[in-house]
Amino acid sequence: MKATTLKEIAAILGISITTVSKALKDYPDVSAKTKKAVKDLAEQLNFTPNSFAVNLRTKESRTIGLIIPEVVHHFFSNVIRGVIEEADKNGYLVIILQSNESLELEQKQVELLFNKRVDGILMSLSNDSNDDYHLKSILTRGIPFVQFDKISKLIPSSKVVINDQKASATAVQHLIDIGCKKIAHIRGPENPQNAIDRFLGYKKTLEKNAIPFDSKLVYTCQNVTYEEGVKFAEEILRDHPDVDGIFAITDLVAIGALSYLNENHIAVPDQIALMGFSNWFMGQVMAPKLSTIDQPSYDMGIAAFSLLLEEMNSRKAGGVFIPRIVELDTELIVRGSTIKKQ
Amino acid sequence: MKATTLKEIAAILGISITTVSKALKDYPDVSAKTKKAVKDLAEQLNFTPNSFAVNLRTKESRTIGLIIPEVVHHFFSNVIRGVIEEADKNGYLVIILQSNESLELEQKQVELLFNKRVDGILMSLSNDSNDDYHLKSILTRGIPFVQFDKISKLIPSSKVVINDQKASATAVQHLIDIGCKKIAHIRGPENPQNAIDRFLGYKKTLEKNAIPFDSKLVYTCQNVTYEEGVKFAEEILRDHPDVDGIFAITDLVAIGALSYLNENHIAVPDQIALMGFSNWFMGQVMAPKLSTIDQPSYDMGIAAFSLLLEEMNSRKAGGVFIPRIVELDTELIVRGSTIKKQ
DNA sequence: TTGTAGGCGTTATCAG
DNA sequence: CTGATAACGCCTACAA
Numbered sequence: 001m002k003a004t005t006l007k008e009i010a011a012i013l014g015i016s017i018t019t020v021s022k023a024l025k026d027y028p029d030v031s032a033k034t035k036k037a038v039k040d041l042a043e044q045l046n047f048t049p050n051s052f053a054v055n056l057r058t059k060e061s062r063t064i065g066l067i068i069p070e071v072v073h074h075f076f077s078n079v080i081r082g083v084i085e086e087a088d089k090n091g092y093l094v095i096i097l098q099s100n101e102s103l104e105l106e107q108k109q110v111e112l113l114f115n116k117r118v119d120g121i122l123m124s125l126s127n128d129s130n131d132d133y134h135l136k137s138i139l140t141r142g143i144p145f146v147q148f149d150k151i152s153k154l155i156p157s158s159k160v161v162i163n164d165q166k167a168s169a170t171a172v173q174h175l176i177d178i179g180c181k182k183i184a185h186i187r188g189p190e191n192p193q194n195a196i197d198r199f200l201g202y203k204k205t206l207e208k209n210a211i212p213f214d215s216k217l218v219y220t221c222q223n224v225t226y227e228e229g230v231k232f233a234e235e236i237l238r239d240h241p242d243v244d245g246i247f248a249i250t251d252l253v254a255i256g257a258l259s260y261l262n263e264n265h266i267a268v269p270d271q272i273a274l275m276g277f278s279n280w281f282m283g284q285v286m287a288p289k290l291s292t293i294d295q296p297s298y299d300m301g302i303a304a305f306s307l308l309l310e311e312m313n314s315r316k317a318g319g320v321f322i323p324r325i326v327e328l329d330t331e332l333i334v335r336g337s338t339i340k341k342q
Numbered sequence: 343m344k345a346t347t348l349k350e351i352a353a354i355l356g357i358s359i360t361t362v363s364k365a366l367k368d369y370p371d372v373s374a375k376t377k378k379a380v381k382d383l384a385e386q387l388n389f390t391p392n393s394f395a396v397n398l399r400t401k402e403s404r405t406i407g408l409i410i411p412e413v414v415h416h417f418f419s420n421v422i423r424g425v426i427e428e429a430d431k432n433g434y435l436v437i438i439l440q441s442n443e444s445l446e447l448e449q450k451q452v453e454l455l456f457n458k459r460v461d462g463i464l465m466s467l468s469n470d471s472n473d474d475y476h477l478k479s480i481l482t483r484g485i486p487f488v489q490f491d492k493i494s495k496l497i498p499s500s501k502v503v504i505n506d507q508k509a510s511a512t513a514v515q516h517l518i519d520i521g522c523k524k525i526a527h528i529r530g531p532e533n534p535q536n537a538i539d540r541f542l543g544y545k546k547t548l549e550k551n552a553i554p555f556d557s558k559l560v561y562t563c564q565n566v567t568y569e570e571g572v573k574f575a576e577e578i579l580r581d582h583p584d585v586d587g588i589f590a591i592t593d594l595v596a597i598g599a600l601s602y603l604n605e606n607h608i609a610v611p612d613q614i615a616l617m618g619f620s621n622w623f624m625g626q627v628m629a630p631k632l633s634t635i636d637q638p639s640y641d642m643g644i645a646a647f648s649l650l651l652e653e654m655n656s657r658k659a660g661g662v663f664i665p666r667i668v669e670l671d672t673e674l675i676v677r678g679s680t681i682k683k684q
Numbered sequence: 685t686t687g688t689a690g691g692c693g694t695t696a697t698c699a700g
Numbered sequence: 701c702t703g704a705t706a707a708c709g710c711c712t713a714c715a716a
Binding site for chain 1: 692693
């Protein structure tokens with residue numbers, strides 16, 4: 001069954017294409033009778049405007065691109081959901097691409113979206129992103145662009161972020177408040193701004209509490225995996241048996257550490273208290289349940305799309321859009337892994 | 343920075359649009375000199391063909407639609423990854439839509455994809471799908487279509503599935519083999535074929551082992567959540583304290599049950615053994631680790647896209663495509679929740 | 685070897 | 701109130 005066109009409807013009714021088009025769009029200058037005839041036939045023939053032609057004329061596709069490091073990830077899949085739902089509400093579709101934490105792939109995906117001529121791009125950088133030529137090129141091409149979560153501070157686009165330093169400070173302060181004296185940090189890779197900021201929050205909070213910072217207590221993940229959590233917990237115990245608190249870059253890593261501690265009968269939190277970050281669902285099903293920082297992933301998706309929409313609309317209206325930075329709140333979630341028995 | 347067009351290149355070089363187009367596509371009937379001039383300038387001006395125009399001419403968008411019940415779901419996010427990666431390899435982009443387990447929304451999403459004129463549609467049905475008019479309409483419109491995981495048997499499209507009945511039988515047989523005599527089943531909702539099949543596998547396996555089937559031992563999830571797992575574990579213990587095995591429709595539910603059992607100091611597996619389904623990552627971090635059936639989600643995404651690609655290609659070539667059903671293998675994963683101590 | 689013309693389906697402008 | 705015409709940008713048969 002081939003799709004119907006305006007031309008066919010016009011031919012059947014013996015009127016011009018122009019009139020059909022206008023009738024369907026309820027132009028005031030078409031007679032009620034003609035309108036009805038056209039609409040009825042269109043309905044009957046299941047007419048829908050050919051979006052390829054509409055795209056060509058209007059120069060917009062009502063489609064945006066979303067580039068994220070990985071789809072299979074509690075945080076990102078929630079962001080995706082937020083973006084898709086908000087886009088849907090506003091009549092936009094979403095093309096999703098993965099960078100697999102590789103700069104090279106990320107650059108390729110940006111190219112693909114250029115060629116596809118999406119109306120806007122949302123992106124969270126890969127851990128590997130230490131170059132931003134491709135990000136600049138999004139801006140020079142004048143494509144609406146919003147960064148979220150893992151961003152490049154140097155690129156003057158809109159951004160949706162949390163205050164990683166502050167959130168991380170809250171986490172570490174909480175460990176100190178429950179009595180931890182020697183806190184290790186399992187941090188993320190070198191590049192991502194959020195790994196840097198969480199590390200800084202950790203360091204500054206120690207200093208603020210007159211606890212000397214010791215770089216030997218900082219362990220650096222390459223891939224931010226469960227397995228790394230396990231491995232570093234082991235190393236921490238071996239190298240610093242007197243550590244009494246661990247703050248991990250994200251829940252997945254914290255859960256790896258927790259598994260190791262549990263299996264080796266290290267009492268959590270009484271011997272070692274544990275803080276994660278991001279509030280993954282999984283943290284709630286552990287024993288003990290994992291304390292963490294709630295990061296509003298779903299809301300971040302919504303906010304990112306909303307900002308993008310603003311920019312798309314303002315460009316369409318011919319206005320100049322001034323990038324905005326939206327900072328979302330985080331929340332300390334206290335659970336069993338930091339509630340001492342005593 | 344506005345995108346370059348063939349026209350502009352032609353104007354600058356003082357030649358015709360046709361020649362520019364041909365030069366870029368390496369037509370044999372363009373002089374080497376002209377080709378070089380055109381290509382150099384195109385390169386310099388960052389020319390990429392306007393995909394809207396190409397779509398209109400070629401009547402294809404190299405974009406497919408993927409409709410799934412929910413994005414934030416271990417199984418589906420792995421499917422998404424498989425689809426995206428395989429699509430990417432073949433030069434296709436993927437638009438993702440959620441049905442949120444609602445038939446109505448699912449129908450709407452199908453409409454959206456019609457309007458968008460995607461080259462093909464991949465879909466896993468919502469639990470709510472008891473009507474298939476919209477699925478038939480995909481076929482009547484002649485749009486390549488592949489169903490996966492939660493499918494409608496009645497719709498003659500290609501499909502990618504596992505043998506749910508057989509897989510579930512394997513799971514239940516395993517419980518029986520380790521000595522379970524009274525096995526409860528937490529099943530999925532009424533509609534989805536896979537919930538039905540897993541239930542049938544359970545029932546038939548009991549009968550095959552001369553264990554009487556008791557419908558009171560079957561608990562039905564509405565939303566297939568962690569919370570339902572908790573709730574039904576409680577009910578099972580209350581109503582049937584002598585149950586010694588539980589088989590849950592999926593890991594998330596099994597993990598809910600496990601949490602309840604752990605918190606109430608019911609020995610797993612010694613008092614009650616536990617089987618999940620799907621092999622969610624989370625199952626590996628529980629104590630005890632969850633036994634389950636591995637369901638190849640990522641491979642399912644790849645297989646689904648591959649089937650769709652075949653169909654899209656065969657249609658383009660004007661051939662008749664005969665729907666195929668691909669059945670992927672599952673695997674019993676034995677972990678702590680079914681390894682008795684003794 | 686290069687160019688002209690027509691069309692993909694829609695929409696906007698302008699004339700009747 | 702209706703319609704002819706051009707244009708969006710690209711591609712391709714055909715002509716020169």
